[in-house]
Amino acid sequence: MNREINRLLNFGLQQGLIKEEDYCYAANRLLTVLKIDEFEPEQVEEVLPVADGILDKMLDYAAEKGLIENTANERDLFDTAIMDCLMPRPSEVIAGFKADYAQSPELATDNYYKLSIASNYIRKSRIDKNVIWKTATEYGDLDITINLSKPEKDPRDIAKAKLMKSSSYPKCLLCRENEGYAGRANHPARQTHRLIPLDLHGKSWFLQYSPYTYYNEHCIILNGEHVPMKISRTTFENLTQFVTIFPHYIAGSNADLPIVGGSILSHDHYQGGRYTFAMAKAPVEKEYSFAGFPEVQAGRVKWPMSALRLTSENLQQLIDLADKILTKWRGYSDEAVGILAETKGEPHNTITPICRRAGKAYQLDLVLRNNRTDEENPLGIFHPHANVHHIKKENIGLIEVMGLAVLPPRLKENMALIAEAWLSGKESIEDNEKLAVHGAWYKEIKAKHPEVNADNVESIIKDEIGKVFMQVLTDAGVFKRDTAGMEAFDRFVASCQ
Numbered sequence: 001m002n003r004e005i006n007r008l009l010n011f012g013l014q015q016g017l018i019k020e021e022d023y024c025y026a027a028n029r030l031l032t033v034l035k036i037d038e039f040e041p042e043q044v045e046e047v048l049p050v051a052d053g054i055l056d057k058m059l060d061y062a063a064e065k066g067l068i069e070n071t072a073n074e075r076d077l078f079d080t081a082i083m084d085c086l087m088p089r090p091s092e093v094i095a096g097f098k099a100d101y102a103q104s105p106e107l108a109t110d111n112y113y114k115l116s117i118a119s120n121y122i123r124k125s126r127i128d129k130n131v132i133w134k135t136a137t138e139y140g141d142l143d144i145t146i147n148l149s150k151p152e153k154d155p156r157d158i159a160k161a162k163l164m165k166s167s168s169y170p171k172c173l174l175c176r177e178n179e180g181y182a183g184r185a186n187h188p189a190r191q192t193h194r195l196i197p198l199d200l201h202g203k204s205w206f207l208q209y210s211p212y213t214y215y216n217e218h219c220i221i222l223n224g225e226h227v228p229m230k231i232s233r234t235t236f237e238n239l240t241q242f243v244t245i246f247p248h249y250i251a252g253s254n255a256d257l258p259i260v261g262g263s264i265l266s267h268d269h270y271q272g273g274r275y276t277f278a279m280a281k282a283p284v285e286k287e288y289s290f291a292g293f294p295e296v297q298a299g300r301v302k303w304p305m306s307a308l309r310l311t312s313e314n315l316q317q318l319i320d321l322a323d324k325i326l327t328k329w330r331g332y333s334d335e336a337v338g339i340l341a342e343t344k345g346e347p348h349n350t351i352t353p354i355c356r357r358a359g360k361a362y363q364l365d366l367v368l369r370n371n372r373t374d375e376e377n378p379l380g381i382f383h384p385h386a387n388v389h390h391i392k393k394e395n396i397g398l399i400e401v402m403g404l405a406v407l408p409p410r411l412k413e414n415m416a417l418i419a420e421a422w423l424s425g426k427e428s429i430e431d432n433e434k435l436a437v438h439g440a441w442y443k444e445i446k447a448k449h450p451e452v453n454a455d456n457v458e459s460i461i462k463d464e465i466g467k468v469f470m471q472v473l474t475d476a477g478v479f480k481r482d483t484a485g486m487e488a489f490d491r492f493v494a495s496c497q
């Protein structure tokens, strides 16, 4: 292990996790974690982008010596404990961030993001295994990701989670108390986690990166308190303030109701980052004007979901109008298109808001959501319908709304097996237990693509999955993209006047 400890210390120095003065201290901390008594410094001549190779050797050693049981979770807990030996204290990270920010907001986030990767808090090699591609559609190039770095969640569990009394420590995965937490069998290790404090309108918030990185510099902006998600005027104020502090980032929030919300409804948080989603590129296809808001440009976005885009340099007018639309939508019903604001006292209407800068101006996309269910659609009426569940049946949260599909890991194997069946000329795949769910879709795409061959089969399947995602988003749209739906959209806008 002496060699590996030397290599890791060298990595820490190169990445700026530790400084020369920290060398002995960090070496001794590594000895403690690895239960080794002696150390001999050695010269190391190598430059590594990530520490994985070294950590793997240390984990094998720990398993061999009985320091851990050789399971995936114990390995993840232990390699975090190892990297913790090289971590700067939170106050040092914050001081560095502030000094960088004084030069430029980009420099501050660049260095903070690099730290999050170097520390293995973002397990970059694992994220690099995700299968990603783009599919061209009438709404632009949608992003598709088969997520191979995080397990799937069932929407019903998510709904139940909202009702759960918080009693454990940390109360949830987003609480700031995770910073430095060693983790346990049912909670990830967070010793390498560092938070940046933010003041949003006098309230304590924090910035962190998502350990799952669904897109470039995917960050989370979390409330200092463990309070439930709530879309309100404050959300618009906070999102616009965040993009004032970080003009190169976008920020959005999941909605605050089950089915149409994200995976964690129990802790108020937003997500942001440095990425241009398909939705941001989608044009306004119809302009609206709102009386009393002369400085706000408003319009309907050409997007499969139902989105109003507000753009203005006048923040007061922008927030006032967004708040007015939210309040109106909360109580809005239009039975002709199946929209009911409430049933049996349960509210159904909410908004998924997204905020970005457009030069000096601010832009808010307000995506109208409704979470009603009925017998035909027990998972949600404005939710992926049964015929697309074979690709996606999970909640359509903020990231999907913006045009990035996060698809379950099983699809990777499914795609390979479908390609194999197709090329071998199989008429049906329903006899295959793993593929049966794709049976009807398989026949459909097979009929559509007589040109299939070994060279293009993978790209055809990927493209067809992308088109299913477009249908998923269309299903989640409250106003359908037909004449009746677009007239209903106009009726809602008129009701806001």
Ligand SMILES: [Zn+2]
Pocket: 171, 172, 173, 174, 175, 176, 225, 226, 227, 266, 267
């Ligand atoms: Zn929490």
